[in-house]
Amino acid sequence: MARLITLLESGHPDAQREGAELFPHTGRALVIGITGPPGAGKSTLVDQLIAEYRRRDLSVGVLAVDPSSPFTRGALLGDRVRLRSFVDDDHVFVRSMANRGHMGGMSLATPAAIRVLDAMGMDRVIVETVGVGQSEVEIMNAVDCTVVVEVPGMGDSIQTMKAGVMEIADQFVVNKADRDGASRIAQEIRRLLRERGVGRRDNLVVSTVASTGVGVDELVTAIETFLAAQRASGELERRRVRQLHTELERHVSQKAQHRVMAGLHSKVTEDILNALQHRTRDPESIAAALIDESLNVDANSPVGARRAGR
Amino acid sequence: MARLITLLESGHPDAQREGAELFPHTGRALVIGITGPPGAGKSTLVDQLIAEYRRRDLSVGVLAVDPSSPFTRGALLGDRVRLRSFVDDDHVFVRSMANRGHMGGMSLATPAAIRVLDAMGMDRVIVETVGVGQSEVEIMNAVDCTVVVEVPGMGDSIQTMKAGVMEIADQFVVNKADRDGASRIAQEIRRLLRERGVGRRDNLVVSTVASTGVGVDELVTAIETFLAAQRASGELERRRVRQLHTELERHVSQKAQHRVMAGLHSKVTEDILNALQHRTRDPESIAAALIDESLNVDANSPVGARRAGR
Numbered sequence: 058m059a060r061l062i063t064l065l066e067s068g069h070p071d072a073q074r075e076g077a078e079l080f081p082h083t084g085r086a087l088v089i090g091i092t093g094p095p096g097a098g099k100s101t102l103v104d105q106l107i108a109e110y111r112r113r114d115l116s117v118g119v120l121a122v123d124p125s126s127p128f129t130r131g132a133l134l135g136d137r138v139r140l141r142s143f144v145d146d147d148h149v150f151v152r153s154m155a156n157r158g159h160m161g162g163m164s165l166a167t168p169a170a171i172r173v174l175d176a177m178g179m180d181r182v183i184v185e186t187v188g189v190g191q192s193e194v195e196i197m198n199a200v201d202c203t204v205v206v207e208v209p210g211m212g213d214s215i216q217t218m219k220a221g222v223m224e225i226a227d228q229f230v231v232n233k234a235d236r237d238g239a240s241r242i243a244q245e246i247r248r249l250l251r252e253r254g255v256g257r258r259d260n261l262v263v264s265t266v267a268s269t270g271v272g273v274d275e276l277v278t279a280i281e282t283f284l285a286a287q288r289a290s291g292e293l294e295r296r297r298v299r300q301l302h303t304e305l306e307r308h309v310s311q312k313a314q315h316r317v318m319a320g321l322h323s324k325v326t327e328d329i330l331n332a333l334q335h336r337t338r339d340p341e342s343i344a345a346a347l348i349d350e351s352l353n354v355d356a357n358s359p360v361g362a363r364r365a366g367r
Numbered sequence: 368m369a370r371l372i373t374l375l376e377s378g379h380p381d382a383q384r385e386g387a388e389l390f391p392h393t394g395r396a397l398v399i400g401i402t403g404p405p406g407a408g409k410s411t412l413v414d415q416l417i418a419e420y421r422r423r424d425l426s427v428g429v430l431a432v433d434p435s436s437p438f439t440r441g442a443l444l445g446d447r448v449r450l451r452s453f454v455d456d457d458h459v460f461v462r463s464m465a466n467r468g469h470m471g472g473m474s475l476a477t478p479a480a481i482r483v484l485d486a487m488g489m490d491r492v493i494v495e496t497v498g499v500g501q502s503e504v505e506i507m508n509a510v511d512c513t514v515v516v517e518v519p520g521m522g523d524s525i526q527t528m529k530a531g532v533m534e535i536a537d538q539f540v541v542n543k544a545d546r547d548g549a550s551r552i553a554q555e556i557r558r559l560l561r562e563r564g565v566g567r568r569d570n571l572v573v574s575t576v577a578s579t580g581v582g583v584d585e586l587v588t589a590i591e592t593f594l595a596a597q598r599a600s601g602e603l604e605r606r607r608v609r610q611l612h613t614e615l616e617r618h619v620s621q622k623a624q625h626r627v628m629a630g631l632h633s634k635v636t637e638d639i640l641n642a643l644q645h646r647t648r649d650p651e652s653i654a655a656a657l658i659d660e661s662l663n664v665d666a667n668s669p670v671g672a673r674r675a676g677r
Contacts, residue, residue, distance in 0.1 A: 073651050080649035294644065301643040301650055306631060308654030313627035314620045316658060321619055325612065333611040334604065339390035340478075340611055341383050344618030348626060 058177050062152055065169040076169055079176045084297070086118070086175035087284050090197045091185045092222070093206030098232045102206060102267040103185050107149055109277045110181055116148035118174030118182045122163055122196055123154070150174060164195040165311065168304055171199055197225050198300055201293060202280055204228045207246065209238035223249060227283055230276060234264035258283070317351055324350070368487050372462055375479040386479055389486045394607070396428070396485035397594050398492045400507045402532070403516030405497060408542045412516060412577040413495050417459055419587045420491055426458035428484030428492045432473055432506055433464070460484060474505040475621065478614055481509060507535050508610055511603060512590055514538045517556065519548035533559060537593055540586060544574035568593070627661055634660070 065072045089106075091099050103119060110117045152174075154166060167184060174182045184200055186193040197203045205226040210233075231243045243262050250261065260279035265272035287293040324347050332338040375382045399416075401409050413429060420427045464476060477494060484492045494510055496503040507513045515536040520543075541553045553572050560571065570589035575582035597603040634657050642648040 073655065077649045077652045081646050084646055298640060298644045302635065302640065305635065305639075305643070305650040305654055306628065308651045309631055309657055310624045310628055312654055312658045313623045313661070317623035318616065318620055321616060325615065329615075330608060330612065333615070334608045336391050336394055339387045340615040341618045342387045344615055344622055345383065347619055348622045351623070 058150055058173055059152060061173050062154075062170045065173065066154060066166050072169075076172070079172050082176040083172040084175070086171075086179050086182045087202070088171055088175075088182045088184065088200040089280055090200035090203045091183060091206060092193050092197055092203065093230075093232075094208075095187060097206040097208045098267045099185055099187075099206050102230065102232055102265065102273075103183055105265075105267050105270050105273040106183060106277060108270075109273050111146065111148065113277070115180035116178065117150075118171075118177075118179035119149070119151040119185065120167065120170050120174070120182065121151070121153045121185045121187075122167055123187045150177075150179065164198070165304065165307055167196050168199040168300075194222075194225055198303055201287065201296070202227045202283055204230060204276075204280065206230045206232050207242055208233045209236045209242050223253070228276075228280055229262040230272075231262065231264045232267050234272065235266050239264060317348070320351055321347065368460055368483055369462060371483050372464075372480045375483065376464060376476050382479075386482070389482050392486040393482040394485070396481075396489050396492045397512070398481055398485075398494065398510040399590055400510035400513045401493060401495045401516060402503050402507055402513065403540075403542075404518075407516040407518045408577045409495055409497075409516050412540065412542055412575065412583075413493055415575075415577050415580050415583040416493060416587060418580075419583050421456065421458065423587070425490035426488065427460075428481075428487075428489035429459070429461040429495065430477065430480050430484070430492065431461070431463045431495045431497075432477055433497045460487075460489065474508070475614070475617055477506050478509040478610075504532075504535055508613055511597065511606070512537045512593055514540060514586075514590065516540045516542050517552055518543045519546045519552050533563070538586075538590055539572040540582075541572065541574045542577050544582065545576050549574060627658070630661055631657065 061075060065076060091103055091106075093099055100121070103121075107117050107119065152170065154163065154170060171182050171184065184196065186196050203225050205222050205228070207229065208231070229243075229246050231239050231246070233239065234243075243264060246262050260275065260282070263272055263276045263279050265276055267273070284293070287296070329338075329343055332343070333340065371385065374385060401413055401416075403409055410431070413431075417427050417429065462480065464473065464480060481492050481494065494506065496506050513535050515532050515538070517539065518541070539553075539556050541549050541556070543549065544553075553574060556572050570585065570592070573582055573586045573589050575586055577583070594603070597606070639648075639653055642653070643650065
């Protein structure tokens with residue numbers, strides 16, 4: 058499993074073939090995403106979720122994804138040391154993935170890695186991300202249930218939610234609920250959900266103390282109830298098709314970049330470099346001209362029409 | 368100036384034309400980048416740099432760029448309030464730019480905005496970034512002198528430098544130099560520089576206390592000495608051509624994406640969505656097939672050969 062995920066991450070030519078072979082054997086696992094600000098206790102919570110799923114006799118794959126920075130790799134891998142308590146359990150598989158700076162990056166590597174765990178028979182796959190930026194929102198586009206973790210005592214956490222996380226959350230957790238201000242945070246989340254006309258579901262906001270395990274059973278029940286309802290209504294399937302469509306678009310975008318960049322080297326002539334140096338032609342205008350030479354997506358051009366008509 | 372920068376940020380069709388018209392009038396300003404970890408006091412240092420440059424009778428444009436997250440915009444804009452002390456000075460212009468989530472993003476918007484300030488006659492342009500991730504490294508690819516700010520008391524700051532910032536730094540600052548550990552940080556930077564066989568220049572590491580202005584005069588002198596030497600050796604010009612070449616490649620990459628994506632909608636048929644839903648064809652294989660239909664970069668294909676030969 059680990060070797061296959063590494064291959065898929067690498068962008069090696071074999072990766073596409075392996076991914077294609079795996080695909081028909083996927084779709085069985087239910088995928089849970091865990092996101093929230095740094096310091097919210099996500100890793101501890103994930104450890105507790107693994108333990109609770111094992112108690113329910115379900116196997117669990119975990120992907121810990123750090124898309125934010127090439128410089129924070131060490132910290133995340135360090136966190137993972139705690140997961141050694143599951144090292145002898147064949148029904149638990151944990152893998153860290155860090156941003157390798159590829160174009161497309163984690164938003165393509167994550168669903169590929171999820172499918173490895175899925176095809177290998179994991180009942181649940183938990184995807185944990187560090188941070189709450191745009192990359193995390195993109196990664197959460199590959200899961201069946203997005204769990205957003207908040208904690209008391211972080212000044213701008215509600216601000217964070219207002220700005221974009223609110224839209225992607227299927228389930229909220231107020232972790233470190235033994236701290237001052239926990240019930241205020243939970244109330245604030247519920248108020249914001251009401252304002253948006255959502256949130257009538259029971260247990261949409263669950264309080265936990267991940268360090269002791271308090272509330273984890275309730276959280277897993279809330280997640281499982283959500284997933285069962287999604288499946289029954291057909292929304293699970295529709296959501297997955299939407300996600301696969303988005304993933305397809307990202308692959309097209311990435312492959313278009315790669316193809317055009319591969320052909321670019323020979324096109325940047327001495328004349329072009331001189332024009333840049335003497336500032337007679339700007340980079341964007343040159344780029345537009347080079348693209349017109351390289352791409353054939355305009356159906357009104359003679360060649361484009363020819364292609365469209367064949 | 369502000370309206371023009373907003374236009375260039377917006378990706379509006381007029382932006383390319385405006386950028387092209389500006390380009391021949393650029394290249395005069397010297398551009399200084401300031402980067403370093405959050406909490407290093409970069410904003411305060413930038414305020415002091417503005418004041419010092421004004422004492423030297425040079426005009427200063429400032430771009431404060433936050434590429435890290437769509438959710439941190441507020442904090443950065445809040446910081447900028449302090450700059451109101453320069454609000455009546457016509458020779459100082461300050462602009463915040465936040466990540467709008469465009470493909471290509473800040474690494475294309477930043478050089479465009481720098482050129483506006485340059486063309487408008489600013490003697491120096493200071494680009495301040497928040498954080499030390501990959502985006503910041505990309506933004507620093509648009510400046511003539513990259514200044515990396517470190518502070519005592521941040522456990523992993525030297526680790527950060529080892530991981531990538533060391534390579535892009537032209538000038539180091541140890542800010543908050545009145546704190547414990549400041550001289551140790553400066554020594555550690557000098558040791559790392561020696562290990563890499565660079566760093567013989569005087570004043571390559573300058574200590575400052577931005578809150579009181581201590582060391583700022585020395586820092587500006589170090590930056591100006593570096594820039595003068597770069598110009599005299601021809602390296603300033605060579606570096607700028609390299610940067611413009613990189614910018615050209617990014618524009619090509621972005622435009623390739625946009626063109627292909629624009630043509631994609633009609634190509635994702637019901638059949639394709641069914642194949643995804645029933646997992647008979649995986650997203651990457653479908654993407655590869657769509658790209659083969661859309662792109663004409665293979666000179667061996669009949670159509671490619673036709674285009675290449677005309």
